[in-house]
Amino acid sequence: MALGDPSLTVAYWSRDAAAYVDDHGRAVTRWSFSDEVDARMFRRAMVELARLQRAAGAKEIITFFQTQPPSWREGEDFDAFLAEIEAGSLEANDIAAFTAHQMGSCRMGSDPQAVVDTELRVHGISGLRVADASVMPTLIGGNTNAPTIMIGEKAADMIKAEMRAG
Numbered sequence: 423m424a425l426g427d428p429s430l431t432v433a434y435w436s437r438d439a440a441a442y443v444d445d446h447g448r449a450v451t452r453w454s455f456s457d458e459v460d461a462r463m464f465r466r467a468m469v470e471l472a473r474l475q476r477a478a479g480a481k482e483i484i485t486f487f488q489t490q491p492p493s494w495r496e497g498e499d500f501d502a503f504l505a506e507i508e509a510g511s512l513e514a515n516d517i518a519a520f521t522a523h524q525m526g527s528c529r530m531g532s533d534p535q536a537v538v539d540t541e542l543r544v545h546g547i548s549g550l551r552v553a554d555a556s557v558m559p560t561l562i563g564g565n566t567n568a569p570t571i572m573i574g575e576k577a578a579d580m581i582k583a584e585m586r587a588g
Contacts, residue, residue, distance in 0.1 A: 443526060443529070443559070443560055443561070446535070447526070447529055447535040447536075455512040461512055464512065465507065465508050465510075465512075468485065468507045468510075469504050469507055469508065472494070472500075472503065472504060472507060473504075476494075476500060481495065481496045482494065482495045482496070483503070485507060485510070486517055486518040487510045487511065487516060487517050488516050488517060488518060492506035492507055492510065524555065524556070525555040525556060525558040525561065525562070525566060526556065526558055526559065526560070526561065527556040528544075528552045528556040528557050529556075529557065529558075529559045530542065530557040530558070530559050531559050536559070537552065537556075537557075538551070538552050538557050541580050542557060542573070542576075542577050542580065551577055551581070553573055553574045553576075553577035553578075554570055554573065554574070555569070555570045555573070557573060558573075
């Protein structure tokens, strides 16, 4: 098991956070822990996640600190591991953050960087549509489940309408 997701929740509420799509269509998330409360809450979240993972039976826990990442295996000193997490650097590029809500890799739009049009058809490929979170042109600030369901339902409606029209 790995640690990581709390950074996104903490950073989202930070004054220093930003999420956007760059000029090349890539998702970019920038955050910092210049606010001591954000840094303290992030570290606490990492420690609590480690405790939860151990209580759930994890045999190994790996963190996403980039420079000498602390890790723990069953039988090793767990308190020392938690102390390493508490002491870990939160400076830019010293920690990686991941999310389970990927989107934007097949961005919808009419510009040259877009992969699909407004009817979810892949530019230049007849008969192929994309109907998932990858078509979202910008990052959203919440869970992608409901919007992704809506995208799928809208795609089904467009396909049915197209088939009826002949």
